[in-house]
Amino acid sequence: MSYDNIRKYFDTIQxxxxxxxxxxxxxxxxxxxxxxxxxxxxxxxxxxTGGLEEQEADPIPYGLYVLICTWGVQMGxxxxxxxxxxxxxxxxxxxxxxxxxxHNFKVFEDNIQAKYNKTRLTRAERTPQSNTSTQTxxxx
Numbered sequence: 001m002s003y004d005n006i007r008k009y010f011d012t013i014q015x016x017x018x019x020x021x022x023x024x025x026x027x028x029x030x031x032x033x034x035x036x037x038x039x040x041x042x043x044x045x046x047x048x049t050g051g052l053e054e055q056e057a058d059p060i061p062y063g064l065y066v067l068i069c070t071w072g073v074q075m076g077x078x079x080x081x082x083x084x085x086x087x088x089x090x091x092x093x094x095x096x097x098x099x100x101x102x103h104n105f106k107v108f109e110d111n112i113q114a115k116y117n118k119t120r121l122t123r124a125e126r127t128p129q130s131n132t133s134t135q136t137x138x139x140x
Contacts, residue, residue: 065088068084069081069084069085086100
């Protein structure tokens with residue numbers, strides 16, 4: 001687990017406390033800082049030995065997912081429900097879900113298929129040959 005993920009847990013606790021107008025004990029902040037400093041050193045050490053995942057995603061437990069979806073339906077927030085369902089079932093990050101439109105979905109007899117928009121260039125599109133054709137067009 002990366003340093004940023006651990007830090008996000010602490011940020012979430014602080015955000016939640018602020019939302020419900022609850023003060024966290026001073027010891028929380030003192031221990032948080034000590035822990036994060038020590039964890040940052042461990043992450044740096046693991047990174048040096050190749051012990052970290054390159055493409056790590058933030059985990060969400062299934063129980064929390066169910067609670068979020070249930071709450072979204074109860075509150076009438078259908079957008080939250082749809083967003084959560086899509087993100088979980090497409091195994092995607094929110095940045096991949098945001099640009100989805102109706103044209104990204106195809107309905108079949110017993111399933112729905114989703115196709116992402118193309119957001120990255122392929123290796124062939126990044127070759128110098130494509131760059132020279134762009135440069136030629138710009139100079140004309």
